[in-house]
Structures are given as C-alpha cells and as structure tokens.
Amino acid sequence: MNIPVPRVSGLRERLGSSLFTRVAGPAGPDNRARIHGAPGPRWFSPERPIRIVHGDASMFIGGLRALLLQSLHPLAMAAVAAHSGYRGDPWGRLQRTSTFLAVTTYGTADDAQSAVDRVRAVHSRVTGTTAAGEPYHAADPHLLAWVHVAEVDSFLRAHQRYGRRPLDGAGCDAYVADTARVARALGIPDPPLDRAGLAEQLAAYRPELRATREAREAARFVLRHPPLPWVARGPYAVLAANAVSTLPPWARELLGLPHLPNIETAFVRPAGHALTSAIRWAMKPPARPAVRPPRESAATPNSPASPAR
Template sequence: MSPLRSFAPDVRGRVGGALFARVAGPAGKENRARIHDTPGPRWFEADSPVRTVHGDASMFIGGLRALLLQSLHPLAMAAVAAHSGYRGDPWGRLQRTSTFLATTTYGTADDAQAAVDRVRAVHERVRGQTASGETYHAADPHLLGWVHAAEVDSFLVAHQRYGAEPLDEAGGDAYVAGTARVARALGVVDPPRDRQELTAVLTAYRPELRPTSQAREAARFILRHPPLPLVARPPYAVLAANAVVTLPAWARTALGVRPPALLPEGSVEPAGRLLTRTIRWAMPPAPPLTDSVANAG
C-alpha cells in the first residue's frame, strides 16, 4: 500500500474519532455499543425516515439552527439560561442531547422509554420566573410543543438542504409523524404529524416569540464564541453560518444574526455542503441492526 493510501484511513480515523468524542462524550463508545447492540424491539425500523435524518451529518447544522430558533420563546430561553448550564458546560449539554437522540432513535424500546423518563424527571424540576415576572415550567406541554416543533423543523430543513439522501414529500411527512412518537412520550399534547401540521404549529407560536437579551446573548455565544480550539473554529464557523442562513428571515432579524464576513456572499451553502460531506466521510454511520438484534425480545 502506498503511503498516501495508508495516510487517508489514518486521517479519517483521527478526525472521526475526535468529532465522535466531542459529540458523544467520554462514555460515547460504551453508549454506542449498548444502544446499537442490545437486543430488543425498537421504536423505529431500520428504514425509518427518523433514522435517515438523525444519522446524517446535516444534524450538526440542524442542531445549531434548533438552538437559535428555540431561544426566541422567552420562557424556553429563560429555562435554558437558568438551568441548562449551556455556558459553563456546553459540551456536556450537547453530549446529553446527542445520547438522548441516539437512544430514542436507535435504542431498544425499553431504553428509549427510560431515556424519556429521565428527561421528564428533569423537566419537572425546572421552574422559575423570567426577568419580567412570567413563570415557566419545563414540563409545560405548551412549552414542550414549541421546543419540539422548532427542533423537528430545524432537523428536517437542514437534512433537505445538506443531507446525503433528502427525503421526498412522503418521507418528510413520515419523519414528522415519527418524531411525534417521542414528543408524545415527553409530554407534548397532539404534536404535528406531517409537514403541513408542523408549519401550522410554528405559525401559531409566532405571537409568543420575541428576542430577549438572553436569546441574543445565547446567539452570540453559539455563533461567535464557541469553546473550541483555534484549529476547529473555521469549520465550526461554516456550520454556524449555514445554521443562520437556514433560519426564517424574521428569526435572523429578531436575533440580529448574519453569516460571518469571512465567507464571501454565495459561498455559505456550498461550503456547508462540502463540510457535511467531509463529516460524513470522517464519521461513517453505525452498522445497521441485524434482524436478530432488532426483533429479539
């Protein structure tokens, strides 16, 4: 084997390992083995659109977009600012979120329900007041409905623009319907079941949304001051820029965000597609479940 051919797998392994460790945390390998290798029925079949979307590198962009969009609900943002530790432990929060998504998407039905139960217990304890005196409770079904709708919309928008295999119309509706299963388990009442209902839900929340100082501070932290080494900041800036350009214009205006000036006009989306392809190359998906693992129990 030539030195160049042997060098490529080594680079792939190093880059993919570093990304996986950052996203999944120190227990990532053990969690991945448990999630994928434990026998038993799953909430989602191997060919489910939920698995297609959640297993793609476009989630890096969709996740950032979701955080920005969710922050525009003042009660959701107040809860995050007071209880999530996103400034003091942003990577811990990311790792907990990615483990939850992986467990509900790929894990056994029992493990998925246990993950939901843990989140619901946390939500039950998260209560407080905004600076203006409005009360919030993270277990409020209405507030959970906004968080869910903004997340599903963000993941789907990012996948359709940057995913390896964008969904057709029926697949998009099936994705929304699939995520409704997790939403109901978390306490959302009547979550959207197709893209038309998702659009209607997002529209219905618009009168409640506004850019608080906490939301704008969070956007600055997410987009411009991530706790990353210098070498990782240029690719992160590309992800952040694409999260911004996929937001609705009203949300960009409300948060006062725009792509960084270092990316010339017209190059943001091509750079995003190139970067997501690179991440996809560096982080190949987990092997598909065998019938014996998926159906055991």
C-alpha cells in the first residue's frame, strides 16, 4: 500500500520538529535563524570538515559516547556532578551544549567568540573538591583539554561509523585541526592537530582515569534512566547501545558496561545505521527560498549541531 506523499511529509515534519525542539530548546528557531542567517565572516568556511561532522545525525551517538568517556576523569566528573545540573535539567544542559557547538561551527566569528567568552566566564566560577579531597577548577587547561579530546574523538569515531559522508584520512586530520580553533579560544594551549596527536593526548590521560561513584551514577542515568517518554525509549536505547559499542574496551571495563561483539555486529550496529538514517531523513533541512544566501552562511539548518549547542 502506498502512503500519500503529504502524509509522509507531515510525518517527517512532526518528527523533525520534535527532535529539533529536544536538542535546540524553545529558542531553537530564533537561534537557527541567527546562526545561519546573520551576515559576517565565520570561523569555518562551508566546505570544512567540522561542518560536515557537526551537521550529521551521527552526532547523537557521538554526544552520548563523549559523555560516558568524559565521566572517567574524576576531577571533570566531580565538576559536572556538582555544578552542571545534568540530573535536574538534562535537556537544558543538552540545549546549551548544542547551541554552543552550532554557534562556534556555523555562526559569525563575533557570535562564536561571544559564546566562548560566556563559557569561559562560567568555567572561571566552577571550583570545588572531590569526595577524595582533590581540588578542581573547571578553567584548568588540563581538564579542559581532557573534555576536548574525549569529545573530538567521540564525534569523529561516531561520524566515521554512522555518518552519511565519512571523511578520508586527510579529512579526519583536518577535522581535528578545525576543532583546535575552538579549543584554543576556550583556553586550551596545545590541542591536537591531527589523529596522531589526538591518540597521543588521549593515551596520556589514561593513568588519571577511573570510574568514580559519580561516573557510574552518570552512566546509569544516561543509559538506563533517560528523562524520556516511553515511546522514545526504544530509539534512545539504540543510540545508547551504539554509543557504548564505540567506546574503547578499557573504558567499558571501567564503567562496567558489557562487550558483546557478535551481538553488536549482527544487531546493534545495523540498528544504529538505520536509526541515524531515519533521524537524517526526519531532520532534512526545509526548502530554501529561491534567493541564494551569502556563501559563508550556508549550512545544515536542521542538523544536530545546528541551533544547538
């Protein structure tokens, strides 16, 4: 039986709008219009790899992986647990992060710098002590660098497995180099510039990483108790399973997460490809007017990182 085209179009619009609202928040449409429509130079031109990666549905998987991996640094996790409000307002935190990524990736250079300045001001006020008595400061370049490399590794690995247009080797290195532009603005003095540097920096943090009580609680919250209606739990479980499947074995072991390679190959990964394709379909950008926008403002307006970080 053929489904009428208007019905399919309406379904896509409803699904896309629901996803967009979750990720971007109530201010999403206004933010999107400003990010993509405001005239002015950008940090990244339209063809740069960072725009390809951050505009793809694979970011849903990469973002979950990044949260799990980042939680393994006890100082970073203590700061998140004490100051981020991820339990009380998880969607607000997601929307703020999403808008930040969108502004720095697609927005004007002035807006990108303003977003960075706001984040740095927040970091400067986040201090405390872990349960083990270790002091932390969110503005510490060493902690910022850990959050950065864990995020970049997660986004890139998710994109290379689930993205619509996986990058070649040179493109992967260029993506890492693109993200270094934002990292330096945030106060990270020596971010990696290619995959070799990224792997080296990740390995250097290994002796510092462990699964604290806060990290395990965060993993349980993210993977098992997401604040979602029951109808959305199934698709979310697919995203979560694929995020876990891309973690390195040592990270899974620290968090007590299972490693079932046969099941992952036969079921988890195909389901991840199917779901990201469905998200990509649902969030397809709306038709643009005939008037062509300025070249530097062209982007993917309904992408996961588009109003949104």
